[in-house]
Amino acid sequence: LKFRALRLESGNFSWGTEVCTRKVRVLDVVYNASNNELVRTKTLVKGAVVIIDAHPFKSWYEGHYGMKIGIKKSGGVTTQESIDLSAASPKVTSKLKKRQSGRTLEPVLDHQFSSGRIFAKISSRPGQSGRCDGCILVGGGMAYEA
Secondary structure (H helix, E strand, O other), X not given: OOOOOOOOOEEEEEEXXXXXXXXXXXXXXXXXXXXXXXXXXXXXXXXXXXXXXXXXXXXXXXXXXXXXXXXXXXOOOEEEEEOOOOOOOHHHHHHHHHHHHOOOOOHHHHHHHHHOEEEEEEOOOHHHHOOOOEEEOOHHHHHHHO
C-alpha cells in the first residue's frame, strides 16, 4: 500500500555517530544528484540533501554531555562551554565528566549548530511511504556544503 507524501514539513532524522534520532523540521532542499529542477521545486526524494532544524539535536547534546555547543564568539569562532553543574547530584556530575572525556565534535558540525541548521540526507522514499526519514551528514558527506 502506497502513501503519497504531497506535503511534508518534518521527519525522523538520525545522528549516526551519536546514536540519536529526533523528529525535526525539514527547512529546505539544497542538493539533488538527479536533477536541479527537483531542488528548485523543493521536491523531497530519496538521496536529496536537505537542511533541517538543529535545535532538537543541540538540546539532546547539551543534556547528554553537559556541554553547550554552537556558541558564537567574536571573530566568528564557535566555542563549547560546560553547563552549570552546581545544582546536579554528585552521581550526575561524575557521569557527565566521564562522558565529556571521550567526546569529539567536528568543527564543521559545530559551525552548523551555531547557525541552527544541519545538512542531512533523505534515506526513505517520501513519494512511496509518505514519510521523510534520513541521517545527518558528517565526515565525508559534508562535500555538499561547498
